[in-house]
Amino acid sequence: MIAAPTKRGRFFERIVFWMFRLGTYFVLLCATYIFLDIGIKGGRTVFTKAAPFVNLKFLTEPPQTLYVFDYQGKKMELSDREFRAWKTTHKEDVDATSVAYSAGGIWPCIVGTALLVIGSMTVALFIGISAAIYLSEYSRDTRFIRFIRIAILNLAGVPSIVFGLFGFGLFVIFFGWNVSLLSGWFTLGLMVLPAIITASEESLRAVPQGLREGSLALGATKWQTIRKNVLPYALPGILTSSILGIARVAGETAPIMFTAAYAMRDEMPWQVSHWTNFFFQGVMALPYHIYVVSSKIPQNEYTERVQYGTAFVFLVVVMLIALTSILLREKQRRRLSW
Amino acid sequence: MVSLIEMPQTLPQQLPRQNDRPADETDEATIMIDVRDVDFAYGSNQVLYNVSLDIPAQAVTAFIGPSGCGKTTLLRCINRMNDLIENARITRGTIHLGGIDINAAQVDVVDLRRRVGMVFQKSNPFPKSIYENISYGLRIAGVKKKSRIDEAVEKSLRGAALWDEVKDRLDTNALGLSGGQQQRLCIARAIAVGPDIILMDEPCSALDPIATAKIEELIQELKTQYTIVIVTHNMQQAGRVSDFTGFFYLGRLIEFGATTKIFTNPAEKRTEDYITGRFG
Numbered sequence: 258m259i260a261a262p263t264k265r266g267r268f269f270e271r272i273v274f275w276m277f278r279l280g281t282y283f284v285l286l287c288a289t290y291i292f293l294d295i296g297i298k299g300g301r302t303v304f305t306k307a308a309p310f311v312n313l314k315f316l317t318e319p320p321q322t323l324y325v326f327d328y329q330g331k332k333m334e335l336s337d338r339e340f341r342a343w344k345t346t347h348k349e350d351v352d353a354t355s356v357a358y359s360a361g362g363i364w365p366c367i368v369g370t371a372l373l374v375i376g377s378m379t380v381a382l383f384i385g386i387s388a389a390i391y392l393s394e395y396s397r398d399t400r401f402i403r404f405i406r407i408a409i410l411n412l413a414g415v416p417s418i419v420f421g422l423f424g425f426g427l428f429v430i431f432f433g434w435n436v437s438l439l440s441g442w443f444t445l446g447l448m449v450l451p452a453i454i455t456a457s458e459e460s461l462r463a464v465p466q467g468l469r470e471g472s473l474a475l476g477a478t479k480w481q482t483i484r485k486n487v488l489p490y491a492l493p494g495i496l497t498s499s500i501l502g503i504a505r506v507a508g509e510t511a512p513i514m515f516t517a518a519y520a521m522r523d524e525m526p527w528q529v530s531h532w533t534n535f536f537f538q539g540v541m542a543l544p545y546h547i548y549v550v551s552s553k554i555p556q557n558e559y560t561e562r563v564q565y566g567t568a569f570v571f572l573v574v575v576m577l578i579a580l581t582s583i584l585l586r587e588k589q590r591r592r593l594s595w
Numbered sequence: 596m597v598s599l600i601e602m603p604q605t606l607p608q609q610l611p612r613q614n615d616r617p618a619d620e621t622d623e624a625t626i627m628i629d630v631r632d633v634d635f636a637y638g639s640n641q642v643l644y645n646v647s648l649d650i651p652a653q654a655v656t657a658f659i660g661p662s663g664c665g666k667t668t669l670l671r672c673i674n675r676m677n678d679l680i681e682n683a684r685i686t687r688g689t690i691h692l693g694g695i696d697i698n699a700a701q702v703d704v705v706d707l708r709r710r711v712g713m714v715f716q717k718s719n720p721f722p723k724s725i726y727e728n729i730s731y732g733l734r735i736a737g738v739k740k741k742s743r744i745d746e747a748v749e750k751s752l753r754g755a756a757l758w759d760e761v762k763d764r765l766d767t768n769a770l771g772l773s774g775g776q777q778q779r780l781c782i783a784r785a786i787a788v789g790p791d792i793i794l795m796d797e798p799c800s801a802l803d804p805i806a807t808a809k810i811e812e813l814i815q816e817l818k819t820q821y822t823i824v825i826v827t828h829n830m831q832q833a834g835r836v837s838d839f840t841g842f843f844y845l846g847r848l849i850e851f852g853a854t855t856k857i858f859t860n861p862a863e864k865r866t867e868d869y870i871t872g873r874f875g
Contacts, residue, residue, distance in 0.1 A: 467719035476709030
């Protein structure tokens with residue numbers, strides 16, 4: 258005879274089930290709220306009612322100061338440049354309120370973030386894959402190697418502000434690179450390095466041993482084997498891990514605060530006197546810009562536009578970068594699957 | 596660095612075919628691989644004890660014995676595949692190949708492996724096209740000329756009796772082949788680099804009887820050109836394909852001799868017991 262579940266047991270079962278279900282729904286709810294809030298409020302800044310439906314000015318212009326004033330009973334909202342042009346035609350004195358960064362656009366921030374992501378991922382992938390190859394293919398399991406692994410795990414737990422200060426101390430001050438792209442690249446690169454090393458090592462280990470032996474048995478050297486018959490198959494996995502790295506690199510504010518980010522800069526990154534100066538210039542960046550416009554300037558009804566607009570563009574940029582790496586990974590996977 | 600290729604001792608093309616002669620003339624056969632007093636250990640775990648045998652050129656030598664008796668370990672010693680395993684090493688004795696001690700410091704292991712091909716138990720085609728699989732060994736050896744590679748690909752695939760089945764789809768992924776075809780591809784890949792010796796580690800263990808028969812037939816053809824050492828669990832297979840057989844038990848070589856003799860009139864009782872299926 259098989260006993261039927263008791264009433265109490267069934268009730269308990271229900272409770273547990275709903276607990277799990279609600280936990281999942283809660284995540285969904287939060288995500289939806291955040292995306293909708295940013296999407297709707299930011300959408301007002303980024304999209305327009307008339308053609309071309311996208312606020313090109315916001316996407317292609319540098320930030321400017323907004324001037325708000327009453328003129329003949331009409332409320333005027335003019336950007337810095339427009340205000341100066343207006344003043345040349347209208348000679349009278351107006352009492353204008355200025356709101357920093359709330360006019361114009363965020364083009365330099367988009368460019369700066371893109372440059373930071375590209376540079377720091379290059380640094381992180383190069384060092385990370387090299388280290389992963391060493392750990393998975395060359396090193397033997399000694400006490401020293403175990404110590405290295407623990408160090409990597411610990412590095413992953415270091416708060417990003419500490420990376421920022423470390424980068425400031427080492428790259429900005431000691432190396433004398435100042436607040437620059439190069440300092441930012443290395444600081445951000447070091448921050449995501451543990452994740453990249455760990456994931457790359459796992460991807461390398463997932464490549465069947467038989468492929469290594471098959472290659473070595475044909476008279477390939479170890480490096481030939483790794484380059485032609487191990488690394489290509491591990492790349493999709495490595496790229497997957499780098500997607501998460503990209504989101505982190507693009508999103509962190511603390512590490513670039515002292516090392517790479519400017520609150521405001523008039524020149525674009527390519528406007529440098531000599532090409533080597535390119536690496537030694539600070540840039541504006543989306544996360545830092547959000548930080549500046551939402552905490553460093555007085556808040557009023559005019560600042561929301563740029564805050565939400567920047568956040569919205571920021572989300573889209575990160576999604577686009579992630580999408581690119583996903584597509585790249587799928588292409589790799591299709592070509593080399595076993 | 597001593598190159599095996601330059602060694603006058605290894606001249607397989609000019610060696611007589613062993614299988615033309617009565618099989619028990621072992622002592623007169625040209626010896627390709629000379630294994631002398633070999634002890635082998637994984638760390639502190641010794642798996643081979645005092646193994647000595649002479650593997651004749653251009654013949655098929657089979658290693659038989661129950662699981663864990665060390666036959667695969669010995670096979671992997673011949674192309675130094677055991678170098679890949681941490682703490683695994685030959686603790687005593689030598690292996691000479693055409694008169695050269697393969698474990699000598701001046702022997703280039705890459706060169707050795709080019710001369711001693713290997714076919715693994717689990718077929719391991721690279722997840723690339725059939726063409727790229729075969730050309731892999733040549734490419735890494737620095738062959739760049741397309742016509743030479745094309746020629747070698749066709750020759751090796753013909754040599755492995757696979758050409759007719761795959762000639763129209765050389766660009767397709769090798770993983771799309773059947774198990775038997777994959778194993779023949781691995782054989783073709785091994786012979787593409789022009790080795791003198793082919794080591795086979797239970798090449799048919801994952802194959803059905805028809806695919807197995809094809810491989811066995813292929814081995815018979817290959818031995819006219821190559822020295823073949825095959826590890827097998829299947830005694831019938833050893834009886835069918837090999838000219839010489841070594842019986843291993845618990846890390847020791849119990850008996851080595853012409854296959855006909857081992858199978859019909861073994862000197863050792865344990866060999867007879869194993870072959871007749873009384874244990875193992």
